[in-house]
Amino acid sequence: MSTLTIDQILKVGSIFSEKSLNGILEKSVNLIPNIFNWKGCSIFLYDENNDVIKLAKTSGLTGAIDRKNGEIIYERNEGLTGWVFDKKKPLLIRDLNKKSNSDLARFHPGLRWKGKYSEADSRKAKSFMAVPLVSQNGQLLGVMRAVSDDYNFKKSDLDVFMLIANYVSLALDNYKYIMNERRKSEYLELLMKVGTQILSFFELDDLLRFVAENTAKTISSETCEIYLRDEYNKERLVLRAGYGIPEELINVAEHKIGEGLTGTIVKENRTIRSKNVLTLPYYKGKYRNAIKGHLKYGDRLTFLGMPIKIKDEPIGAIKLYNKIPKEGGPDYFTEDDEKYLRILVDMLSVAIENVQYLETIKLSALKTLKSQRLTALGTLAVRIPNDIGNPLVEAQLGIGSIVRKFEKDPKALPPEELIDRLRMIGENLKKVSQGIRVLQDFSTKAGYHRIKCKWGDLIDESLLLVKSELFSKKINVERNRSEEANLPETVLDPNEITEVLVTLISIAVFRLKHYGSTLKIGTIRDREKLRIVIEGKDNKSGTEIPRRSVEEKVVGAKSYKPYQFSLDIAREVITTNYGGRIDFQEEDSCSKLILEIPMRA
Incomplete structure (x- = not known):
């Protein structure tokens, strides 16, 4: 034919x-x-x-x-x-x-x-x-x-x-x-997704987990590992996040600078791409057996690794193993994979630097807060001689004059004059007492004076500070005052704890989308720990609350970004000063913040 x-x-x-x-x-x-x-x-x-x-x-x-x-x-x-x-x-x-x-x-x-x-x-x-x-x-x-x-x-x-x-x-x-256009589309989708979300992370571990998972899924690698220099030993690289690998290796697996593929990437500040890592002289396979059992596509052979750099200084490495071929695609990492990974790593570097910068700002904010309180105490100390010293001197002089007259002549002062002078001395001593009380109250609020506090009083004061927000959104507050009354007094800095409670309440209220929603505050005593549970329950049948700021309109009510920095500071205060912790949980129409603090904080 x-x-x-x-x-x-x-x-x-x-x-x-x-x-x-x-x-x-x-x-x-x-x-x-x-x-x-x-x-x-x-x-x-x-x-x-x-x-x-x-x-x-x-x-x-x-x-x-x-x-x-x-x-x-x-x-x-x-x-x-x-x-x-x-x-x-x-x-x-x-x-x-x-x-x-x-x-x-x-x-x-x-x-x-x-x-x-x-x-x-x-x-x-x-x-x-x-x-x-x-x-x-x-x-x-x-x-x-x-x-x-x-x-x-x-x-x-x-x-x-x-x-x-x-x-x-x-x-x-x-x-x-x-297929090439589809892969480009997938790469661009990854870059857009990462680019729009990567700078919204305030916790480094959350950021690295997000990048590891999305990188592996888009570039189609079976595993992804992210190593960073140890904070205290810069010659040591620690596995901070991973995808497709055993969870127990996170924060445990390590390499020295110059050791194996990971150490070589950081030491030589270069990308390594291989179709078979077993042919590379510097491949050690340190954790190969530990990971091998988790793999679905055979041993880890194809490889793509790249340094993570801040200002051209390598601070870690990202590694991809086992290219999973899509239909008609190669079973090894390509130049396109390397090109898009480089863009992704550049964004990751900026995000890591951003998180580190925020961490520095957070510590600076705590130091500034302490400095402001100490300055306030210093200002009060300057006022003490005038507000307390003068009435005290007058009282001392009055008593001395009476004593001298009685020593010369017991009958020198008539009873009426004696009563007037004693009354004047009493008024001056009252001024001294009032001044000392003001000093005590001010030092408690401005400084770091810990006293026995009732949790009911702390919650009352916190709700009072957010009263206008609750009223404007018609939020119903539910509390069990009988439970609060049964809680033992705890030695705390009331000013610190009130600031923490206000932050947690504000986050819960911000998540509510409709008028007439409910804010529930519960207290639970568990052995030697106390839990304050602040829960916001959205009233879906109510009128929607209009978003007031551009950020709220863009990110939506699910985000709590406006309060993220305050939440970080609150966590730092509770963890550092009291050995406690703060958990944040959210679902579709409910957010829950849990403050856990030891009874003997």
Whole structure:
């Protein structure tokens, strides 16, 4: 058959309707034998990584089979198929079953029959032809071949076969283009997702977990690890976050600078990309056995690692292992993977620097707060001589005058005059007492004086400070005062705890979306610990509360960013000063903040 009918052309054109690589190959190898009544057809695809072609799909596989690692592979100039692969030229052999390798060599120098396998019933088919599959830009995609047991292919058959091969090449080329564009889209989606969220993290561990998971899923690696320099020993790298690895390795796995792949990346400040890490001289596989059992796709061989830098100074490394091939994609990390990972790591570096900067600001804020309180105490100390000293001196002088007169003459002062003078002394001593009381109250609020406090009083004062916010949003407050009254007094700095409670209440209120919602404050005593549970329950049936700021409109009520810095300071205060902790939990219509503090804080 040297020409195609319209019906056959339509069948060939139906290859373009297939959306998957497997669909294109399956239809191609089955279509050709049906059209021409040939025995079978096979398509080999080019493996750029190993510079070989591999059998991807066949409609007939009989005779001897020579497999390598479970696959049928041809190297350049290996057999008839390998000759087409190397020369990128079509090949037609008539009466192949009658030709020896010497005959083939006279036909084309270096040409010989390998006999790896045959689509024909006989070991050596009567006729053979193969054509290269070439993309629009001239790149080799693979080889397509066909055989026949009882029919000798003609030049016109080869012309038709080449025409069909062009259709197949175009379909493969289109598929490859679509896959590349899809991967670019996935990369850009990752960069947009990370770029819009990465700077909203205030906790370093949360940031690193987010990046590790999203990087692995988008670049299609089985594992992702992020190492950072140890805070106290800069020559030590510690695993701070990971995806697809055992959780018990986090904050435990470590490498010295210059040790293994991780240490080499940081020491030499360079990217390492490999198709097989076992071939790298500096690969140590320190935690290979610990991770191996968690892998679904075999041992960790393909690798991409990159330094994390701040101002060109490496502070850590990100490592990807085991490229998971998507349909038609490579099973190793590509230059595109490296390019997009570099962009991602640059954003990560900025975010890490931002978190470190916020941590510094948080500590500075605590120091400033302490300094302001101490300054306030100093200002009060300056007032003491005038507010307390003068009345005290007057009282002392009055008592001294009375004593001297009585020593000279016990009857020198009439009773009326004595009473007046004693009354005046009492007034001055009262002023002194009032001044001392003011000093005590002020020092308690401005300084760090801890006293026994009733939790009911602390909650009362905190609610009073946010009263206007509660009133404007019509928030219903529920408390169990009888539980609060039964709680023992705790030695605390009332000013600190009130500030903490106000922050937690503000976050819970901010999360409420509708008027008429409920703020529930509960207290639980658990052994030697006390828990204050502040829970906001949204009234979904109520009128929606309008968002007042641009940030609230953009990020929505689910975020608590406006209070994040205050929450960080509150956590720092409770952890450092009282050995307690603050937990934040949120669901669709409910937020819960739990303040846990030891009874003997």
